[in-house]
Amino acid sequence: MAILEQGLIIGLMALGVYISFRIVDLPDLTTDGSFALGAAVAVRALVTGIPAWLAITLAAIFGAVAGSVTGMIHRKFKVNVLLAGILVMTMLYSVNLRVMGGPNLPVPRVVAEKSTQSFEEMSGGTGLEDLFGELEIKTQGRALKTGSVVKNIFNNDLNGSDLLLIIFIISTVIILLTIILRSDPGMLLRAFGSNPSGIVAFGVSQDTLAVVGLTMSNFIVGLGGGLFALYSGFSDATIGQGMVVTGLASVIMGEILLGRVKFFYGLLSPIIGGVIYQTLLSLAMRYGYRIGFLASDMKLLTAVFIIVVIGVRQISTSDGKRKVKQEVKRLWSNSKISQ
């Protein structure tokens, strides 16, 4: 059950990758940074005492801002989208450390409702009035109101009790996305991904669509990051590492499984792919040691999987098949000569 829950959250993040890579056709690498930003913002918000629902909303909004920055760097400064993504991702590493105030931050169970008091409250006067140190600082008897519990939206008991909530969130996102993609602006977004230069001919600015597409994508990635942090109980500076590749692998796995079935504009494929990816990951972690496989090898395997799928797709085109046949023939004739 925990695998399913985690897989669904990874699938949600992959949905963001699906929007950038498949729908608007912009290979966005901001994902690694915006996922971690979502996680950092959500946990920091919770630590500050902000309700969990608001915390994940903030995570999504901050992710969206990161995406829009990438979009603007890409379009306004004519920077390649890959480089723009890398720049923002690098910036976000520092930003995330600042947001968390350190390399990691656990989700609090109990926090002080008011852990600090201002100078005015302690001294009964402003700093200016205390220029000569005449005011008596009342540090004695300062009562901290502790014990108010910040309620996490997840139970974190790994027995499947969070499953319904996760499914509810993902369904809401998919329904909203379907409505958006079906609307006129959404149609323009899909058209932009299908033929970016063609959209200009119909009086629509490419800049706007690219920024909107990347904003949408990273909104979902940020939301995924926030949920992942609340679900796992912590946020970490390296939590987003390799998320683009994980997301892409999930998208590809989902597409292979669903084939040409394109309900909801194919939005289900990354979700299903995410669950499969997480299942494979946990199987590898549980049984992989028997064949000398380490959990840390998973990222290597994921990237190799993507390369293999792309390679197979390339070869399966008729042109590719012809080239492979020619190559095999050439090698065959060469080997005969060498004999």
Add this chain to the structure above:
Amino acid sequence: MVEFKNLTVTYNQGLENQKVALEEVNMKILEGQFITIVGPNGAGKSTLLKVILGEVKPTEGLYMIDGKVMNNMKPHKLACFIGRVYQDPNTGIFPALTIAENLIIASKKGGRSMKFSKVKEEAISLLANLGLGLETRLKTKAGELSGGQKQSLAMVMAILSRPRLLLLDEHTAALDPVSAQKVMELTQRINREYDVTIVMITHNMEFANAYGERLLRLIDGRVAQDGVRDLKTKAVAALC
């Protein structure tokens, strides 16, 4: 409608590989004209179209529409009243969208709040006139169509977007003779029935002779010939 005054376009200005693509071009395109532009490769034909579309900015001279200077106008703003169809059938359509969705985008060009239901009948009759059976396949993805079908769809989209000026860059070059003929007939209909000014680049002299009422020949970035053609005698009376 469109006017060029001493229009010069230089690529890579100031660099070693500097190239003058257009040199002191002076011409007027009048409302409703059907102009064909011919000339060898590298003569500046496509650059001229790119200037009209705002994709290439003039290095010197003026590009005006209705007397207003458009030298620095953004391409998507100019596109509000200029349509275009290129040689590659995939450039004028959106392959991932259905035929119906392609038509909807065309009918809402430039943020027009036109309801598709208002133009649906016209779109279907235009598609039916082409005789390709596209009108019955509105839910088919445009990417699944053949080259000729895609180009025909692009032309229908161009009509629905109600341009004042339609730019065609070898739009029949990738098509078989039958499809090319059909697309050319549709092009002429757009000019006559919808009163759309057409500027067409072609290497096909047969089409240039048969359809263009004014012929512009570019050589090395300069206007070598500009004349009104008598479509019956096919003789070109020089304008300049």
